Amino acid sequence: MNKQEEALSSSAVTDTLAELGRYFYSRGWVLGTSGNFSAVIQSEPLRLAITASGVDKGALTTEQILQIDADGRVVAGSGRPSDEARLHTAVVKARGAQAVLHTHSVWSTILSEAHASAGGVGICGYEMLKGLAGVKTHEHREWLPIIENSQDMPALAGTAEETLAKHADAHGFLLRGHGLYTWGSSLAEAKRHVEILEFLLEVVGRTQQNT
Amino acid sequence: MNKQEEALSSSAVTDTLAELGRYFYSRGWVLGTSGNFSAVIQSEPLRLAITASGVDKGALTTEQILQIDADGRVVAGSGRPSDEARLHTAVVKARGAQAVLHTHSVWSTILSEAHASAGGVGICGYEMLKGLAGVKTHEHREWLPIIENSQDMPALAGTAEETLAKHADAHGFLLRGHGLYTWGSSLAEAKRHVEILEFLLEVVGRTQQNT
Amino acid sequence: MNKQEEALSSSAVTDTLAELGRYFYSRGWVLGTSGNFSAVIQSEPLRLAITASGVDKGALTTEQILQIDADGRVVAGSGRPSDEARLHTAVVKARGAQAVLHTHSVWSTILSEAHASAGGVGICGYEMLKGLAGVKTHEHREWLPIIENSQDMPALAGTAEETLAKHADAHGFLLRGHGLYTWGSSLAEAKRHVEILEFLLEVVGRTQQNT
Amino acid sequence: MNKQEEALSSSAVTDTLAELGRYFYSRGWVLGTSGNFSAVIQSEPLRLAITASGVDKGALTTEQILQIDADGRVVAGSGRPSDEARLHTAVVKARGAQAVLHTHSVWSTILSEAHASAGGVGICGYEMLKGLAGVKTHEHREWLPIIENSQDMPALAGTAEETLAKHADAHGFLLRGHGLYTWGSSLAEAKRHVEILEFLLEVVGRTQQNT
Numbered sequence: 001m002n003k004q005e006e007a008l009s010s011s012a013v014t015d016t017l018a019e020l021g022r023y024f025y026s027r028g029w030v031l032g033t034s035g036n037f038s039a040v041i042q043s044e045p046l047r048l049a050i051t052a053s054g055v056d057k058g059a060l061t062t063e064q065i066l067q068i069d070a071d072g073r074v075v076a077g078s079g080r081p082s083d084e085a086r087l088h089t090a091v092v093k094a095r096g097a098q099a100v101l102h103t104h105s106v107w108s109t110i111l112s113e114a115h116a117s118a119g120g121v122g123i124c125g126y127e128m129l130k131g132l133a134g135v136k137t138h139e140h141r142e143w144l145p146i147i148e149n150s151q152d153m154p155a156l157a158g159t160a161e162e163t164l165a166k167h168a169d170a171h172g173f174l175l176r177g178h179g180l181y182t183w184g185s186s187l188a189e190a191k192r193h194v195e196i197l198e199f200l201l202e203v204v205g206r207t208q209q210n211t
Numbered sequence: 212m213n214k215q216e217e218a219l220s221s222s223a224v225t226d227t228l229a230e231l232g233r234y235f236y237s238r239g240w241v242l243g244t245s246g247n248f249s250a251v252i253q254s255e256p257l258r259l260a261i262t263a264s265g266v267d268k269g270a271l272t273t274e275q276i277l278q279i280d281a282d283g284r285v286v287a288g289s290g291r292p293s294d295e296a297r298l299h300t301a302v303v304k305a306r307g308a309q310a311v312l313h314t315h316s317v318w319s320t321i322l323s324e325a326h327a328s329a330g331g332v333g334i335c336g337y338e339m340l341k342g343l344a345g346v347k348t349h350e351h352r353e354w355l356p357i358i359e360n361s362q363d364m365p366a367l368a369g370t371a372e373e374t375l376a377k378h379a380d381a382h383g384f385l386l387r388g389h390g391l392y393t394w395g396s397s398l399a400e401a402k403r404h405v406e407i408l409e410f411l412l413e414v415v416g417r418t419q420q421n422t
Numbered sequence: 423m424n425k426q427e428e429a430l431s432s433s434a435v436t437d438t439l440a441e442l443g444r445y446f447y448s449r450g451w452v453l454g455t456s457g458n459f460s461a462v463i464q465s466e467p468l469r470l471a472i473t474a475s476g477v478d479k480g481a482l483t484t485e486q487i488l489q490i491d492a493d494g495r496v497v498a499g500s501g502r503p504s505d506e507a508r509l510h511t512a513v514v515k516a517r518g519a520q521a522v523l524h525t526h527s528v529w530s531t532i533l534s535e536a537h538a539s540a541g542g543v544g545i546c547g548y549e550m551l552k553g554l555a556g557v558k559t560h561e562h563r564e565w566l567p568i569i570e571n572s573q574d575m576p577a578l579a580g581t582a583e584e585t586l587a588k589h590a591d592a593h594g595f596l597l598r599g600h601g602l603y604t605w606g607s608s609l610a611e612a613k614r615h616v617e618i619l620e621f622l623l624e625v626v627g628r629t630q631q632n633t
Numbered sequence: 634m635n636k637q638e639e640a641l642s643s644s645a646v647t648d649t650l651a652e653l654g655r656y657f658y659s660r661g662w663v664l665g666t667s668g669n670f671s672a673v674i675q676s677e678p679l680r681l682a683i684t685a686s687g688v689d690k691g692a693l694t695t696e697q698i699l700q701i702d703a704d705g706r707v708v709a710g711s712g713r714p715s716d717e718a719r720l721h722t723a724v725v726k727a728r729g730a731q732a733v734l735h736t737h738s739v740w741s742t743i744l745s746e747a748h749a750s751a752g753g754v755g756i757c758g759y760e761m762l763k764g765l766a767g768v769k770t771h772e773h774r775e776w777l778p779i780i781e782n783s784q785d786m787p788a789l790a791g792t793a794e795e796t797l798a799k800h801a802d803a804h805g806f807l808l809r810g811h812g813l814y815t816w817g818s819s820l821a822e823a824k825r826h827v828e829i830l831e832f833l834l835e836v837v838g839r840t841q842q843n844t
Contacts, residue, residue: 023269027239028660032764032829056821058656109759109836126320127360127389131243137362138388149760151770177771178760188267196243203320209420209631209842234480238450337531338571338600342454348573349599399478407454414531420631420842445691449661548742549782549811553665559784560810610689618665625742631842 010041013049014062016187021051021060024103029198030057034104034179036082039187040092046070050088052079086157087181094164097183099190104179107202112146112174114208120145120167121174123200131196132171133189143167144197146174172197221252224260225273227398232262232271235314240409241268245315245390247293250398251303257281261299263290297368298392305375308394310401315390318413323357323385325419331356331378332385334411342407343382344400354378355408357385383408432463435471436484438609443473443482446525451620452479456526456601458504461609462514468492472510474501508579509603516586519605521612526601529624534568534596536630542567542589543596545622553618554593555611565589566619568596594619643674646682647695649820654684654693657736662831663690667737667812669715672820673725679703683721685712719790720814727797730816732823737812740835745779745807747841753778753800754807756833764829765804766822776800777830779807805830 017037024030035057038050048068051057055064066077070093072085082088088100115121123129124141132142145163150156156175163173171193172182182197184190228248235241246268249261259279262268266275277288281304283296293299299311326332334340335352343353356374361367367386374384382404383393393408395401439459446452457479460472470490473479477486488499492515494507504510510522537543545551546563554564567585572578578597585595593615594604604619606612650670657663668690671683681701684690688697699710703726705718715721721733748754756762757774765775778796783789789808796806804826805815815830817823 028832031832032761032825034761034764056825104761106832106835106839109761110840113758113840125324125388127386128243128245128315128320131245138360149758149771175760177758192243192267199239199242199317202317205839206317206416207321207324336535336599338597339454339456339526339531342456349571403454403478410450410453410528413528417528417627418532418535547746547782547810549808550665550667550737550742553667560782614665614689621661621664621739624739628739628838629743629746 010049010067011062013039013041013187014065017049017051017065018060018062020101020187020191021057024101024194025056025058025060027105027198029103029105029194031104033057036084036088036102037100038085038088038092039099039190040097041067046089046092047075048085048088048092050081050085052077053082054080083153084156086153087160090157090160091164091181091183094161095183096185097190098185099187100181100183101190101194102179102181103194103198105198105201107205108174108180108198109177111201111205112176112178114205116146116148116176118146121201121204123204126200126203128196128199128203131192133184133193142200143170144172144174144180145170146176149176149178221260221278222273224250224252224398225276228260228262228276229271229273231312231398231402232268235312235405236267236269236271238316238409240314240316240405242315244268246313247295247299248310248312249296249299249303250310250401251308252278257300257303258286259296259299259303261292261296263288264293265291294364295367297364298371301368301371302375302392302394305372306394307396308401309396310398311392311394312401312405313390313392314405314409316409316412318416319385319391319409320388322412322416323387323389325416327357327359327387329357332412332415334415337411337414339407339410339414342403344395344404353411354381355383355385355391356381357387360387360389432471432489433484435461435463435609436487439471439473439487440482440484442523442609442613443479446523446616447478447480447482449527449620451525451527451616453526455479457524458506458510459521459523460507460510460514461521461612462519463489468511468514469497470507470510470514472503472507474499475504476502505575506578508575509582512579512582513586513603513605516583517605518607519612520607521609522603522605523612523616524601524603525616525620527620527623529627530596530602530620531599533623533627534598534600536627538568538570538598540568543623543626545626548622548625550618550621550625553614555606555615564622565592566594566596566602567592568598571598571600643682643700644695646672646674646820647698650682650684650698651693651695653734653820653824654690657734657827658689658691658693660738660831662736662738662827664737666690668735669717669721670732670734671718671721671725672732672823673730674700679722679725680708681718681721681725683714683718685710686715687713716786717789719786720793723790723793724797724814724816727794728816729818730823731818732820733814733816734823734827735812735814736827736831738831738834740838741807741813741831742810744834744838745809745811747838749779749781749809751779754834754837756837759833759836761829761832761836764825766817766826775833776803777805777807777813778803779809782809782811 036051041047052064091100121144127138129140182193247262252258263275302311332355338349393404458473463469474486513522543566549560604615669684674680685697724733754777760771815826
């Protein structure tokens with residue numbers, strides 16, 4: 001890929017990230033400046049486009065998306081990357097993901113508390129599971145690990161790395177009282193995973209109310 | 212109908228299918244590439260416009276709608292038809308339907324599990340039932356059969372055919388853990404049936420929470 | 423008002439009715455062609471603009487709004503008025519209302535069943551009540567009578583007239599398993615009443631789930 | 634700031650207030666003409682832009698936003714300011730807020746009743762809390778005091794002043810059966826606080842249903 005193509009590609013990625021942010025906001029999944037999103041622009045060395053910290057996702061613009069390297073240093077754009085940038089790079093390294101999306105919905109927050117003592121949420125028997133990459137049947141059992149929330153970012157990133165290693169099949173994880181992380185081999189796949197997991201968490205949450 | 216009229220008609224059908232897909236998506240009924248929609252373009256021999264497999268319904272375009280024949284072979288357009296195309300052709304044959312719509316909402320998913328052991332969901336006493344074709348009174352009892360989900364598509368289509376024959380008055384059915392199928396003598400009627408059944412399933416689901 | 427002014431006024435009314443219909447649809451309050459809306463265009467003799475029967479409120483146009491007289495006969499426009507036109511004229515006569523709006527939401531449907539044996543829903547203590555015409559304090563107690571649903575329209579209209587006479591202070595009523603009727607001295611007031619009563623019914627319904 | 638700059642700034646503020654109103658309305662947080670919003674245009678002497686009483690927030694225009702002084706007198710624009718203008722000026726004085734936003738959602742209404750006997754709602758352990766100004770950790774405990782509703786505005790404003798003094802760390806308060814007040818050092822911060830507190834109140838409300 002020559003310089004010009006890369007620039008175009010990078011521009012397409014930031015456009016899509018900004019659009020995704022506004023869309024998730026419209027669904028109520030990233031209110032109050034919560035949530036953050038990233039996508040790989042270049043692999044070697046790693047260049048990750050990522051939303052700046054503390055921006056209103058309902059009015060997200062491409063100017064609010066930075067580029068960081070593998071160590072989280074800003075290499076393009078102005079502003080501060082999300083404090084959780086380390087979690088994004090950890091997912092990219094552990095999964096070879098091309099995009100990492102973190103939403104913060106009512107249902108993911110509720111289930112991350114309600115299932116904290118179990119260490120995760122098990123989801124099985126739903127056709128929607130087949131939309132997760134590599135899943136062929138609704139009989140698949142998805143285990144979404146729950147990681148205890150922390151403001152110590154290096155520690156949290158370390159726990160996330162361990163969790164990703166331990167649960168090598170997981171398509172996402174929950175931070176307790178905080179929300180959902182998922183990813184994909186493309187932005188489109190990562191978006192699909194957000195919709196699927198948010199849908200399933202709502203189904204599980206409402207089912208528990210019904211019984 | 213001459214060739215030109217048919218082409219126009221086919222184009223109007225695919226436009227409407229794409230618009231319906233985006234509308235259902237906005238309601239949260241076909242997230243994560245779930246759901247699929249079809250409409251008859253020609254009866255003899257059967258030509259069915261149907262959404263391609265695995266496409267994002269929030270950005271559904273007419274290019275993502277194929278034409279298949281009665282055996283599910285692609286006769287126009289590129290891409291793969293939904294795996295569930297056999298269910299669409301089964302409904303068209305059994306009911307003489309002109310359109311078949313499959314949505315995948317939170318409430319239809321929840322009720323398809325909660326009522327699975329009963330084999331279906333009975334709905335009675337609601338004025339909204341009068342919007343179903345041929346129903347004249349809210350005292351009508353609609354029985355939505357629940358079919359056990361399966362990844363064996365010929366087997367699932369066979370079960371659907373039996374269910375359609377056994378419950379000749381049903382305006383739709385649920386696949387367990389999967390969602391709603393309904394249909395109509397036109398796309399407008401099928402859309403109305405989706406809205407009515409999704410509404411009623413939400414009412415039934417929330418009523419059970421309230422008691 | 424001369425002929426030309428009247429024509430303009432009538433056109434403004436039908437524009438607003440069509441806009442209201444599309445708005446209520448977007449909120450999910452009139453799915454599946456449910457709901458109907460009317461507004462007085464002329465008092466002596468009565469000319470009521472009213473939505474035609476069985477139209478999709480999400481695509482409601484001014485062409486789908488007819489004019490009827492006090493006996494429900496169509497005097498302008500084509501199509502059939504809603505079967506419930508008699509309820510609209512009954513409300514106009516009993517309350518001197520300039521607009522009558524009937525919505526069909528999930529919560530109004532649920533509460534109309536859950537409170538049927540009590541004959542109505544009592545709502546008290548909410549600031550939102552102050553938005554109802556003539557209400558000065560949140561300590562106001564609104565009693566929304568519930569009328570048993572029926573397909574015998576003359577009988578239903580008769581019951582509605584009795585209910586309106588008996589509950590002279592009510593700002594609306596529920597048809598069991600069917601939805602909400604409310605009205606106002608203008609279209610804007612009637613719209614406000616819909617929003618207030620739908621809001622309060624949701625609050626009451628969810629509060630019962632919480633206890 | 635010279636006269637022209639001030640005029641521009643005032644215009645930007647009213648534009649943003651009108652936009653915020655329409656946005657909150659789309660979320661269902663200010664139905665039925667409920668809710669009111671203000672922002673400081675000038676500090677010495679105080680000039681507060683504030684929504685007029687009884688206007689439909691879904692169609693809020695800049696013409697429906699007035700200017701009042703510290704005593705609630707209209708100094709620019711026509712119409713009557715919200716009856717609750719005293720609460721806005723009380724918050725501005727007590728907190729040095731630049732913007733005060735009052736929403737009226739289903740969940741804030743429900744929780745303001747359910748927790749009334751406790752005098753407030755305690756919220757702890759959620760990452761979303763970090764979006765509140767000055768909060769550094771999800772372990773923060775936010776206490777939202779609940780004030781008994783009243784139609785005696787001077788008395789209500791007095792109680793609000795006492796509450797603000799007593800709970801100097803609170804980022805908002807609830808009026809019983811009425812809704813949420815929050816504020817910020819800018820309109821953007823106040824909007825963020827609305828989203829965060831409305832989100833957290835929904836989480837708390839639904840969690841109580843789940844247990």
